[in-house]
Amino acid sequence: MPLYQSPALVLRTMRLGEADRIVTFFTRKYGKLKAVAKGALKPKSRLSGRVEPFLHVNIIVFGKEKADLFRLNSIDIVEAFMPMRERLERLSRAYVSAELVDICQKEGDVNQAGFDLLLSFLRALNQDMPKDRQELLLRFFELKFLSSIGLEPALEKCVICGAEPKGDKTGFHPAQGGVVCSRCLPGSPSAIIATMGAIKLLAKGMSLPNERLSRLSASPKLILEVDRLVNRFISAHVARDIRSERFLKL
Known part of the structure; x- marks a missing residue:
């Protein structure tokens, strides 16, 4: 053989x-x-x-x-990655990343971009960084990995009408996979309110090379919003819950 x-x-x-x-x-x-x-x-x-x-x-x-x-x-x-293994908050995020890959990656499908992303993510977790940056790093890993298998969120133009969103009153439609402009928001009950700051942060993270994601930082309020948007996006497109997420609450 x-x-x-x-x-x-x-x-x-x-x-x-x-x-x-x-x-x-x-x-x-x-x-x-x-x-x-x-x-x-x-x-x-x-x-x-x-x-x-x-x-x-x-x-x-x-x-x-x-x-x-x-x-x-x-x-x-x-x-x-021994330093990562010695810190529960870092190890917990590694479990979340591995579970997402295991659920979403089909056996036998080559995904070199996804492999390089996961390796870069684990190397970043092996370094000292505050918990808020670890959280942002995880959420951008999740979005970038989903993008590597064809589930990239639309962050530049409204998923309903195609217009560029303006102003701070915007939305995010998890099922349709992207931003909703202020004109389409009232007619999109499944969309959730999102600030332009959060949308811009998502777009910035998606545009950065993998090795620079760990340098991203934001206010605690903005990180919570990004966390909510990414989790809703995952829930809409991933077949089952990421059970390792519960470790992040320990």
Whole structure:
């Protein structure tokens, strides 16, 4: 059977019997795939400690092309992100990001932009930053990842009429995926009120390179508004709730 080699990020693991694990990888070359890590639960196994969530690794798996389950042949750790693991607020956001990717990324669909985004996000979480910037970073990761699979929010023109929104009285339509101008807002009961400041912040974040997202800052009020808008957008377009979100409230 052919071998497949790729940089990868560990999204999650599941116990299989007494000694093995099923590992869900997000690979740069092949998209999301699952592989059996034989003996990974044995203390003396060469795979022990190398298939934990959020590890950046290089893997070799083998199996039939487009198989439902591959076999892990070898794995080398590139980055472990230890400082992130030692802080609950950072680790919680890593779990949210991995769960979103796991839910939304189809197995076998290559998404190099999404892989690079998640890797950049984990590297940013590995650095010291205030909680408010961590929150903004997470919300922009979510929007950018959804954009990488074709769910980019429309922030420049009204999703109803196509006009450029003006003034501070604007809305955001989660289901239709974008901003609503003041003229269309009264006739759009499913839209939620949004300040132009929040819309502009969303647009700015979406335009920035991944490595600069961690530098974004805003007032606590604006961060709360962005948090609300992004969560409503996710609820409208993602098949199920992100259960890891509850860890952010601890």
